[in-house]
Amino acid sequence: MVDTKTQYQKIKAEIDKAVTDAIDSSAFINGKPVHEFAAALSGYVGTKHTIPCANGTDALQIAMMALGLQPGDEVITPSFTYIATTEVIALLRLTPVFTEVDKKSFCIEPDSIRKAITPKTKAIVPVHLYGQAAPMEEIMAIANEHNLYVIEDNAQAIGSEYVFSDGNKKKTGSISQVGTTSFYPSKNLGGFGDGGAIFTNNDDLALKLKMIANHGQTKQYYHDIVGCNSRLDSIQAAVLNIKLKYLDAYINARIQAADHYDEAFKNNSKIITPFRAAYSKHVFHQYTIVLNVENNAAEFRNGLKEYLNKHTIPAMIYYPVPGHRQKMFEAFAKPNVSLPVTDWLTERVISLPMHTELDKEQLEFISSKVLEYIN
Numbered sequence: 001m002v003d004t005k006t007q008y009q010k011i012k013a014e015i016d017k018a019v020t021d022a023i024d025s026s027a028f029i030n031g032k033p034v035h036e037f038a039a040a041l042s043g044y045v046g047t048k049h050t051i052p053c054a055n056g057t058d059a060l061q062i063a064m065m066a067l068g069l070q071p072g073d074e075v076i077t078p079s080f081t082y083i084a085t086t087e088v089i090a091l092l093r094l095t096p097v098f099t100e101v102d103k104k105s106f107c108i109e110p111d112s113i114r115k116a117i118t119p120k121t122k123a124i125v126p127v128h129l130y131g132q133a134a135p136m137e138e139i140m141a142i143a144n145e146h147n148l149y150v151i152e153d154n155a156q157a158i159g160s161e162y163v164f165s166d167g168n169k170k171k172t173g174s175i176s177q178v179g180t181t182s183f184y185p186s187k188n189l190g191g192f193g194d195g196g197a198i199f200t201n202n203d204d205l206a207l208k209l210k211m212i213a214n215h216g217q218t219k220q221y222y223h224d225i226v227g228c229n230s231r232l233d234s235i236q237a238a239v240l241n242i243k244l245k246y247l248d249a250y251i252n253a254r255i256q257a258a259d260h261y262d263e264a265f266k267n268n269s270k271i272i273t274p275f276r277a278a279y280s281k282h283v284f285h286q287y288t289i290v291l292n293v294e295n296n297a298a299e300f301r302n303g304l305k306e307y308l309n310k311h312t313i314p315a316m317i318y319y320p321v322p323g324h325r326q327k328m329f330e331a332f333a334k335p336n337v338s339l340p341v342t343d344w345l346t347e348r349v350i351s352l353p354m355h356t357e358l359d360k361e362q363l364e365f366i367s368s369k370v371l372e373y374i375n
């Protein structure tokens with residue numbers, strides 16, 4: 001699905017030097033590259049603070065802890081997302097309230113949020129799924145009206161932008177009180193291992209986030225609040241600091257690949273190509289099509305995956321089981337939750353190879369095999 005090897009070869013000299021420098025310094029934890037990377041990323045995303053941490057799952061957990069969410073508080077979240085978003089809610093003994101997504105954008109649907117609000121609701125976690133922003137203007141308006149926190153799960157959309165109705169633009173992850181991201185190797189800004197970060201403009205919250213990520217301390221061995229151990233190491237930061245310089249070029253390469261797929265599939269009534277919302281810059285973490293078939297949809301879709309695999313083309317189903325149908329949440333989810341759009345999408349989505357190194361020949365081969373199966 002990705003080609004991190006070719007991507008690395010193109011900037012090998014720079015990366016190798018940065019990694020060697022980090023090793024030579026011997027400051028493996030909290031070294032100079034960590035601070036440099038955090039400052040550079042703040043500049044890129046447009047937030048006052050960036051708190052690096054060990055991965056995108058921890059980033060969500062630390063954000064929820066820092067906001068003071070308490071067991072039993074309800075957190076509104078899409079069911080159609082990667083498990084990390086919703087798992088941390090349950091891990092902290094909060095209640096995930098699964099809501100619907102928009103059929104076109106795959107992102108959380110504002111009316112569904114409104115319907116899910118109760119006196120126990122404390123936060124909303126929108127996910128900028130596949131690289132496109134959730135409808136943040138409406139989400140922030142709902143949150144302000146009901147006094148709720150918003151935690152943007154920006155693991156899949158670093159570099160994406162939201163365009164407000166007044167024309168003002170903000171990078172995803174910087175719009176609400178707190179945003180999170182992941183540097184998992186296949187992400188748009190991927191490290192050579194695990195990594196994550198938390199974004200905020202609020203000084204008090206930033207301090208709390210830093211403390212929680214570091215065993216609840218500001219002074220070594222004086223632990224004021226319960227925290228955890230979640231660090232981005234210096235070697236990862238050194239790699240990410242180099243790759244950040246290329247992020248916009250990487251995003252453009254992804255958009256070009258998406259344009260190619262769009263063009264190839266545009267006249268096929270059975271393929272719904274990714275919707276590009278006017279309010280968002282889609283950074284195509286994934287290129288996910290929906291198969292527009294009525295009967296035996298999952299069977300037909302799974303058949304396409306097998307067909308592509310047989311022709312050496314990887315394809316993935318993100319995600320085959322939505323949150324509200326996962327066993328893990330049986331004790332948490334509200335009974336009888338009905339999310340028909342989520343269920344409909346779950347049976348029909350399929351993600352094609354999407355990365356920075358796809359060339360014309362590969363794109364033509366992949367799209368021709370998709371069409372061969374579909375037709």
Ligand SMILES: Cc1ncc(COP(=O)(O)O)c(C=O)c1O
Pocket residue numbers: 055056057058081082084085127153155156181182183184194195196
């Ligand atoms: C939407 C979403 N949230 C959170 C995460 C968690 O990130 P990580 O794998 O770095 O813990 C991911 C990563 O796959 C993700 O896609």
